[in-house]
Amino acid sequence: MSATRLLVLGIVRGYGRAHGYRIGNDLLSWGADEWANVKWGSIYHALRSLTDGGFLLDHNDVPGRTEYELTERGEAEYLKLLRDALRRPQPRPDFLGAALAMLPSLPRAEAVALLRKRLEALEAARDKAHAQVEALVDPPHVQELFGLWEHNAAGSAEWTRGLIERLEAGAYPMAGDPGSPGRPGSWHALRFPPYPPRDE
Known part of the structure; x- marks a missing residue:
């Protein structure tokens, strides 16, 4: 993709x-x-x-x-x-x-359902990496690789859980909500600010 x-x-x-x-x-x-x-x-x-x-x-x-x-x-x-x-x-x-x-293109309930599937996959990846850390004997330094995977999956799961909670609490106008930018052709009134300056 x-x-x-x-x-x-x-x-x-x-x-x-x-x-x-x-x-x-x-x-x-x-x-x-x-x-x-x-x-x-x-x-x-x-x-x-x-x-x-x-x-x-x-x-x-x-x-x-x-x-x-x-x-x-x-x-x-x-x-x-x-x-x-x-x-x-x-x-x-x-x-x-x-x-x-492009998140507002989806209805709130659908976005939450998709994110819940994401959360399940991240939690499974976290648990798998944790098991690999626990089981690894040789070479011992590879534990750091599995530990990194566990840490990344755990952090991503925590963030995903937070986004689900925010959406369920009504954050952001999603498809079907008043004022949502998720409807096709609805961006004519949007004004995107310039991206913050970056060091070259």
Whole structure:
């Protein structure tokens, strides 16, 4: 699964129609070049690939500027990628980061159910790593590797538990809630602040 693919589909969906520069500008304003390794080249590659695959429809109403719109197939692919990214822990953080950026696209109850599955998987990974730490005899230094896995899974489980609690308490306008940015084409009024300055 590609985090860039999920992000590009999500931004096009959010605006209803969007051109490549707007998509890239939004992603860079979120710092996605750092946490998802998104680059201008990867954005335009994703747009071409998604258009060729029938997930996006391109419009050339303005000379020199192509705008993109989700097809029905694109909507289905977007929701599949979003659900998978929330439900299944991955070694890389960019998939979860992309899912969190698009979280309001899902109804609250569905997001919570997916996160509960994620929590179960993380707790199982934590327990497995703990058992490996306890069982390992030789070479002893490999305990540090299993200990790292246990620590990471435990921390991720704690964070996931907290997000579930926040969502259940009504945090964030989710799909179907008043004022939610999760409805297709609802982003026209959003104004994303510039990403905080970073040391070059």
